[in-house]
Amino acid sequence: MAIVNDLMVYLNGKFSWSLPTLPLAGFPQFVATLWNRVTTNWSQGAQVPAVVKIAVDSSNPLIIPMGGGTVEAVAASILVQTGSSHSP
Amino acid sequence: MTTTLVATTSPPATAGVSVSATILFNNNSVTINSQSITDLKKNGLVFSLTNPLQMGTFLDLVDWMHGQLHFPLTGDQVVAYIAEVPEPFETPLQSLAHAHVTLTVLNINTKTSLYQVAASIAPQPPLNILDILQVTAIGIQVSSAGKSTSP
Numbered sequence: 001m002a003i004v005n006d007l008m009v010y011l012n013g014k015f016s017w018s019l020p021t022l023p024l025a026g027f028p029q030f031v032a033t034l035w036n037r038v039t040t041n042w043s044q045g046a047q048v049p050a051v052v053k054i055a056v057d058s059s060n061p062l063i064i065p066m067g068g069g070t071v072e073a074v075a076a077s078i079l080v081q082t083g084s085s086h087s088p
Numbered sequence: 089m090t091t092t093l094v095a096t097t098s099p100p101a102t103a104g105v106s107v108s109a110t111i112l113f114n115n116n117s118v119t120i121n122s123q124s125i126t127d128l129k130k131n132g133l134v135f136s137l138t139n140p141l142q143m144g145t146f147l148d149l150v151d152w153m154h155g156q157l158h159f160p161l162t163g164d165q166v167v168a169y170i171a172e173v174p175e176p177f178e179t180p181l182q183s184l185a186h187a188h189v190t191l192t193v194l195n196i197n198t199k200t201s202l203y204q205v206a207a208s209i210a211p212q213p214p215l216n217i218l219d220i221l222q223v224t225a226i227g228i229q230v231s232s233a234g235k236s237t238s239p
Contacts (some may be wrong), residue, residue, distance in 0.1 A: 011105065019105060020128050028132040028199040034107070051108075064109075064135070065201040067232035068158040076109040079121070 002044045004078060005035040007052055010044065015082060030065060034076070037062065052078040107133055113152055113191075116143040120194060132199020140192045146185050146209050146228075153205065153230060180215040184226065187211040193229070202232045 008019040024032045038055040042048055054076045056062045062073035104124035111118040120135040143149070147163030154162045161169075163185075170181045193206035206229040215223040 008105075017105075019125065024129075027129050030198040031128060031133060034133075064196060065198055066157060066196050066203045067201055069156045071111060071156055071196070073109055076107065079106045079108050081104055 002039050002042060003035065004037050004039060004052075004054060006044055007039060007042060007048065007078060007080075008035065011048065011080065011082075014048075030063075034062065037076075039078075048080050048082070050080055052080060054078065107135075109135065111194075113143050113148075116141060118143070118191060118194065120196065132197060134198070135194075135196040137191065137194040140190050142188060142190050143207075144189065146187060146189050146207070149189050149191075149205075149207055157203065157205075157232075159230065176218060180211075180217055180223070183215060184209060184211050184223070192227075204232075205230045 005022045008021050011017050012019050012021070020027065020031070020035075022032070022035055024035060034054070040053045040055050042052045054062070056073055056075050062076055064071045064073055104126065106124050107122040109120055111120065118141055119138045121138055122133045122135050123131075125133070144152075147166060150159065150161055150166055151163040153159035166185055167182070170178060170185060173181055187209050189207040189209050191205070191207050193204055195202075195204040197203065206227065208225055208227045210225040211223065217223065
């Protein structure tokens with residue numbers, strides 16, 4: 001089982017990128033929450049798909065702050081594009 | 089009312105990493121993507137609507153914003169306010185309130201919690217007011233600052 005942070009660490013190592021990783025001090029709380037979510041179609045050591053799905057559902061929602069309220073996310077994904085030399 | 093986010097299948101056009109989700113609004117899927125997470129610490133995740141989308145009526149939109157964003161009015165309140173408007177304006181306004189809307193802008197900044205929602209309303213047939221004014225479309229924009237305008 002891997003979490004989003006594991007994916008970022010993996011991508012940093014594989015592509016020499018500088019993606020943020022935990023503990024994410026000074027980052028918005030939502031980002032830290034997202035980085036701790038489990039990925040459902042990628043595990044450490046495996047090839048990274050273009051769309052990495054995140055374990056979010058109605059019983060385990062991801063709360064997105066929006067104005068004075070929130071939007072409940074029950075699924076979300078990380079999009080990964082590695083096709084050029086450009087570093088994020 | 090159900091609001092759901094589901095994964096999208098479109099990776100970013102250039103190399104990088106972004107976050108994507110889709111809101112279900114009245115059973116309509118609304119895909120929102122973040123920018124590349126390059127400046128994530130500085131900017132946070134900012135989601136934006138990828139394509140305009142037809143979704144429910146104006147009153148449905150108001151109810152959604154009321155439920156999700158603490159927008160101060162409900163659809164029923166809008167209908168009640170319009171009912172107080174004298175003819176010949178009440179009927180076209182009621183028609184407008186029940187017209188279908190196209191969501192054109194949805195921006196959510198997860199760092200600041202600021203948002204923008206914009207939609208266009210195109211009543212069919214176009215509204216005639218006093219036979220001198222024909223309304224074919226109206227735009228509405230609501231931001232987290234609470235300001236509502238009709239561009």
